Amino acid sequence: MSMSFPWLDRAGRLSWLKLVTFVALFVPGLWLAFQLEAGWLQPKPVTEAIHQTGTWAVRFLLISLAVTPLRRIGQFGKLIAVRRMLGLAVLAYATVHLVLYVVQQHYDLVHVASEIVLRFYLTIGFVALLGFALLGATSTDAMIRRVGAKRWNRLHQAVYGLGVLALWHFFLQAKLNITQPALMAGLFLILMGYRVLQKRGLGENPVALAGLAVVAALGTAGLEAGWYQVVNHVPASRVLAANLDFDDTLRSSWWVLFAGFGLVAFRLARRFWARATPTRTAAPRAA
Numbered sequence: 680m681s682m683s684f685p686w687l688d689r690a691g692r693l694s695w696l697k698l699v700t701f702v703a704l705f706v707p708g709l710w711l712a713f714q715l716e717a718g719w720l721q722p723k724p725v726t727e728a729i730h731q732t733g734t735w736a737v738r739f740l741l742i743s744l745a746v747t748p749l750r751r752i753g754q755f756g757k758l759i760a761v762r763r764m765l766g767l768a769v770l771a772y773a774t775v776h777l778v779l780y781v782v783q784q785h786y787d788l789v790h791v792a793s794e795i796v797l798r799f800y801l802t803i804g805f806v807a808l809l810g811f812a813l814l815g816a817t818s819t820d821a822m823i824r825r826v827g828a829k830r831w832n833r834l835h836q837a838v839y840g841l842g843v844l845a846l847w848h849f850f851l852q853a854k855l856n857i858t859q860p861a862l863m864a865g866l867f868l869i870l871m872g873y874r875v876l877q878k879r880g881l882g883e884n885p886v887a888l889a890g891l892a893v894v895a896a897l898g899t900a901g902l903e904a905g906w907y908q909v910v911n912h913v914p915a916s917r918v919l920a921a922n923l924d925f926d927d928t929l930r931s932s933w934w935v936l937f938a939g940f941g942l943v944a945f946r947l948a949r950r951f952w953a954r955a956t957p958t959r960t961a962a963p964r965a966a
């Protein structure tokens with residue numbers, strides 16, 4: 680009988696990449712448990728824990744969506760080995776997030792159910808969670824074989840739509856300040872835009888990647904201004920102008936721009952690296 684552990688590769692050997700990722704996925708959860716235990720999250724520990732688990736669910740979602748661009752641009756095919764783990768971490772953190780909400784509502788499941796039905800931001804959070812559960816349940820090798828690779832890929836493309844729902848939930852629950860959700864949405868724009876470039880064969884073109892960085896940053900600024908205009912009735916022009924006010928903190932759009940150019944830098948670094956170290960096999964061997 681063969682046993683499989685998350686830190687083994689397909690051949691059953693220890694994979695450091697998988698081991699380090701596996702351990703890292705527990706760190707935010709353990710840190711949260713430690714803070715709860717130490718009483719550092721007073722006066723509202725459960726609410727604080729709901730926020731931390733929700734934030735990490737979104738972060739792991741973005742990291743899992745970054746696997747494809749990073750492995751293409753970095754020519755680091757092995758990264759694919761940790762994508763499933765990252766996806767399951769999204770499901771795990773989002774599930775704990777829901778459980779904590781049940782705790783916050785004093786285990787009154789009828790009340791929780793009615794809140795999910797009545798409050799739109801909870802309804803879409805719930806739909807997103809159901810979606811992640813479906814993807815998690817169909818993520819085993821046996822399931823991929825059963826469904827067939829092509830149909831499986833199509834099914835798992837639902838993750839893009841689920842990402843939109845999760846981000847929307849993130850925006851809606853924010854009371855006044857949408858800096859964080861806007862930043863996450865901007866990074867999501869880069870990750871989605873990358874897939875559009877890739878389809879057109881431009882996924883490794885530095886100029887196209889630079890264009891993507893600019894478009895995603897402008898999109899973030901537009902989304903933020905549009906949100907404040909519609910939800911808070913703050914004139915969009917004022918919010919847009921704040922992007923050019925450098926006395927205060929940098930707005931989300933700038934961080935999105937930096938992240939986008941980080942991808943360009945990564946692409947150029949690889950080209951440089953490839954020149955500096957020609958093919959390994961061609962190196963002459965000393966007699």
Ligand code: HEM
Binds near residue numbers: 733734795
């Ligand atoms: C049944 C499903 C869900 C329920 C009942 C739920 C409930 C909540 C609640 C009550 C809050 C805090 C609102 C407040 O304090 O005013 C919250 C915030 C949040 N949720 Fe959810 N949620 C669900 C699903 C999800 C999913 C699937 C994700 C992401 C994958 C997610 C990500 C977040 C994030 C990022 C926040 C904000 C955290 C922060 O402020 O930093 N939630 N959710």
